[in-house]
Amino acid sequence: MERESLQQDQEWVESIVKKDQLNRFNLTNTDAPFNYFESFPEKMNKRIQLENNKPKNSILKIIFLNPYAKIAVAATFILILGGTYLYNTPSTKKAVSEQISLQEIPNEEIINYVNNNESIAEIDLDLVINKENASLENLEEIEIQNIQKAIIQ
Amino acid sequence: MSSDQELIIQFQQSINKEAVFTQLVQKHQQKVYYQIKRMVLNHADADDIAQLVWIKVWNKLDGFKMESEFSTWIFRIAYNETLNFIQKQKKQGGKLSNDDLNTYENASGSSDEPKSTEIQIALDSAIKQLPEKQRIVFMLRYFDNYDYEKIAGIMGTTVGGAKANFHQAVKKIEKFVKKL
Numbered sequence: 166m167e168r169e170s171l172q173q174d175q176e177w178v179e180s181i182v183k184k185d186q187l188n189r190f191n192l193t194n195t196d197a198p199f200n201y202f203e204s205f206p207e208k209m210n211k212r213i214q215l216e217n218n219k220p221k222n223s224i225l226k227i228i229f230l231n232p233y234a235k236i237a238v239a240a241t242f243i244l245i246l247g248g249t250y251l252y253n254t255p256s257t258k259k260a261v262s263e264q265i266s267l268q269e270i271p272n273e274e275i276i277n278y279v280n281n282n283e284s285i286a287e288i289d290l291d292l293v294i295n296k297e298n299a300s301l302e303n304l305e306e307i308e309i310q311n312i313q314k315a316i317i318q
Numbered sequence: 319m320s321s322d323q324e325l326i327i328q329f330q331q332s333i334n335k336e337a338v339f340t341q342l343v344q345k346h347q348q349k350v351y352y353q354i355k356r357m358v359l360n361h362a363d364a365d366d367i368a369q370l371v372w373i374k375v376w377n378k379l380d381g382f383k384m385e386s387e388f389s390t391w392i393f394r395i396a397y398n399e400t401l402n403f404i405q406k407q408k409k410q411g412g413k414l415s416n417d418d419l420n421t422y423e424n425a426s427g428s429s430d431e432p433k434s435t436e437i438q439i440a441l442d443s444a445i446k447q448l449p450e451k452q453r454i455v456f457m458l459r460y461f462d463n464y465d466y467e468k469i470a471g472i473m474g475t476t477v478g479g480a481k482a483n484f485h486q487a488v489k490k491i492e493k494f495v496k497k498l
Contacts (some may be wrong), residue, residue, distance in 0.1 A: 170466075171459070171463055171465065174459055174460070174484065174488075175460060177488060178460050178488055178491075181488065181491060181492045181495055182437070182441050182491065182495060183437070186437055186438050186441055187441070187460065187461075189438060190438070190441055190442055190445065191461050193442075194352075194355060194356050194359060195352040195355065195356065197348075197351060197355075197361065198361060201351075201361075201365075202347055202348055202351075205343065205347050205351075205368075206340045206343040206344050206347065208369075209339075209340075209343050209369065209372050209373075210336055210339075210340060212369055212372075212373065213336070213339070213372075213373065213376050214336075216373055216376070216377075
């Protein structure tokens, strides 16, 4: 059945183009340089030995061959670098160190300071100081206004 | 010479794989090369692709389960490698180097009638202008006498798809030749 079908297909082609022309086309496109096939197996063996001696693909190599992995690695690197830079800038360092120093002042010292300064003594600082995360920076505007009023009085 | 199956088993079990592999190369190299060359029409490219094909065979042969014929498997690798090569060439804007059409005039000699050379050139151009899939189906069917099942296996398509490609190829050749 398949034989017949093959013959039919070939006859169809040969009804369009002469068989010898088709054969000539085939010959022209199926030639190879002299001794090519004699030397090819040896050439392949050498090439395969070279391939075998090549180091296997490392994870790094795979990452750098994949464009998406390249972008992800680059983005991570930039984030780490940028984050480190921002964290270590002088202004951030200063702000952090100020925050730490205010937090580190013991309540007693603040109370002593207030007691030694009469104008502020009347303010009930205990409420402010004993608040959670108490620090001068955390005073709200209304509280500041209260302090100012107390000073004026 | 041993059958493909025997050679593959020997390869998979042997320590001296190179010797067995050489036998497989010797047995199939010509058909692989010609299949590639008919697609790229150039020896240097065909040689490069053929080497890539055999390296792939070397790397994957240990895992070959003989569910299909070895020849179908290797022709499929050759087909895919060739398509990849052609697509890369197209992306790079390069053209496949076609043999000079004068080859036919020189090869045919002075005894040939001019009309014959003209048809030969037209046939050459017609086949070269076919889309890759149609060209390879035409070659495998007409010149290599492969059945459609094997062609479909090589191309990773259906038998119907392979038949359709062959018919379209012949129609296009007919149209091209009739223009003369």
